[in-house]
Amino acid sequence: MLLTLDLQSDVPIYQQIRQQVIHGIASGRLAPGESLPSVRQLAADIGVNLHTVNKAYQMLRDDGVLVIHRQRGVVVSEKPKPPDVSTFRLSVSDRLEQLAAEAKTFGVPEEEFCALCRDAWQSI
Amino acid sequence: MLLTLDLQSDVPIYQQIRQQVIHGIASGRLAPGESLPSVRQLAADIGVNLHTVNKAYQMLRDDGVLVIHRQRGVVVSEKPKPPDVSTFRLSVSDRLEQLAAEAKTFGVPEEEFCALCRDAWQSI
Amino acid sequence: MLLTLDLQSDVPIYQQIRQQVIHGIASGRLAPGESLPSVRQLAADIGVNLHTVNKAYQMLRDDGVLVIHRQRGVVVSEKPKPPDVSTFRLSVSDRLEQLAAEAKTFGVPEEEFCALCRDAWQSI
Amino acid sequence: MLLTLDLQSDVPIYQQIRQQVIHGIASGRLAPGESLPSVRQLAADIGVNLHTVNKAYQMLRDDGVLVIHRQRGVVVSEKPKPPDVSTFRLSVSDRLEQLAAEAKTFGVPEEEFCALCRDAWQSI
DNA sequence: GTGGTCTAGACCACG
DNA sequence: GTGGTCTAGACCACA
Numbered sequence A, B, C, D: 001m002l003l004t005l006d007l008q009s010d011v012p013i014y015q016q017i018r019q020q021v022i023h024g025i026a027s028g029r030l031a032p033g034e035s036l037p038s039v040r041q042l043a044a045d046i047g048v049n050l051h052t053v054n055k056a057y058q059m060l061r062d063d064g065v066l067v068i069h070r071q072r073g074v075v076v077s078e079k080p081k082p083p084d085v086s087t088f089r090l091s092v093s094d095r096l097e098q099l100a101a102e103a104k105t106f107g108v109p110e111e112e113f114c115a116l117c118r119d120a121w122q123s124i
Numbered sequence E: 001g002t003g004g005t006c007t008a009g010a011c012c013a014c015g
Numbered sequence F: 001g002t003g004g005t006c007t008a009g010a011c012c013a014c015a
Helices: A013-027 A039-046 A050-062 A085-105 A110-122 B013-027 B039-046 B050-062 B085-105 B110-122 C013-027 C039-046 C050-062 C085-105 C110-122 D013-027 D039-046 D050-062 D085-105 D110-122
Strands: A066-069 A073-076 B066-069 B073-076 C066-069 C073-076 D066-069 D073-076
Touching (some): A013 B085, A050 A066, A085 B013, A085 B085, A085 B110, A110 B085, A110 B110, B013 B050, C050 C066, C085 D085
Antiparallel strands (some): B066 B073, D066 D073
């Protein structure tokens, strides 16, 4: 498992870690049941503080994506499910609508936007 | 023009203002050439700090969405164009991919994601 | 608002803070809409680190008990509701059953246990 | 005797063992004088570390729930009594009050809380 | 060795 | 001045 971080980005590091883990699961590079490096290990690997990694792991645990196993360490959950499905859908819809509005304002036609959406899914 | 802000949100207020202006333009509620309230006016209307409104307006100007005339005030640009089209496309693609990965991880199938994308565009 | 902490307790400090805020709300000493001291202020008052207070505040925000207002600071939510009501009920039931089992094992009869429950509610 | 452990829970395993033994006694599934598996036996059965089981047994012995004979092994005490009755009552009251405060804060009315208490006792 | 908790001190975004 | 983020280093509970 390799994470590519941009320490100069305005996106918080723990968010980047969270996103990359989610992307890894979506793409299949991280299989359910697979182990992730320990907090300390990952922190050392990517050169950030252990608390930063821990925060990302905690968020992913709250999201139901990771399971913090007392002996087996950190593993990918078998069935990642958000705590509240309907809230999750609304959140996705909101962010999509905002993205769509931005695209439309800047002259992207509907067909192209839909094409971008399909491409995004495919490129995972 | 009515802005609905959520002061309790973790999204910065200036971002909310920016998003709502963009949404207004995308939806047609704000036509090109139309005037927006001055920084002072809007700040007073929605009860936020001058600097906050100013920051949002500056960002929208940098995005090519607003034109700020010394005398005619703040007006919606005739043809909003991002400073760098290819950068803009990449940014949209990135955010879409991230959204798609999140959806996929949480069990949303591809067809439903595409449907959500279309709905998002329609509901603008 | 006065918090009484036991720094020697095995209960984490941020848990104690959380419990006392909840107790304060239940007892009416903290009214909805009322402001709480800032993270730094409270940390200084009770002599703990700011991060410890922050963790407690974040948990209470996640529980819907507090609202972190961008300008008004930290205030008690108008209608504290757990994110998932049914999960909350189950959690309370579980903890009650465990408590009941402990009481029964140590010879507390049913009537007395129920009396203790009523007393507990009354003494809030 | 069957123990159901949740290795993913944030509750320490030795606590889970302790709770389940207490619950077993309260429910009558474990009768006074009945034998429990040895530390080694139980550890092997449920697949945890020796020390973990030992810690749970020691706590239960300190609580007066188990008697550990060098030859007869581990047996359920005839009349489980906490070392200090008044301390025990206070502890139960404290935890009940905390639970009640939490319930009240999250909108559970008094009658329902009392009903939950009765249910908890019945469902042992 | 693992994660959980706490401390101390720092910089930045926000309003 | 507020909370958000990150770092560094420490101790402890758990297994």
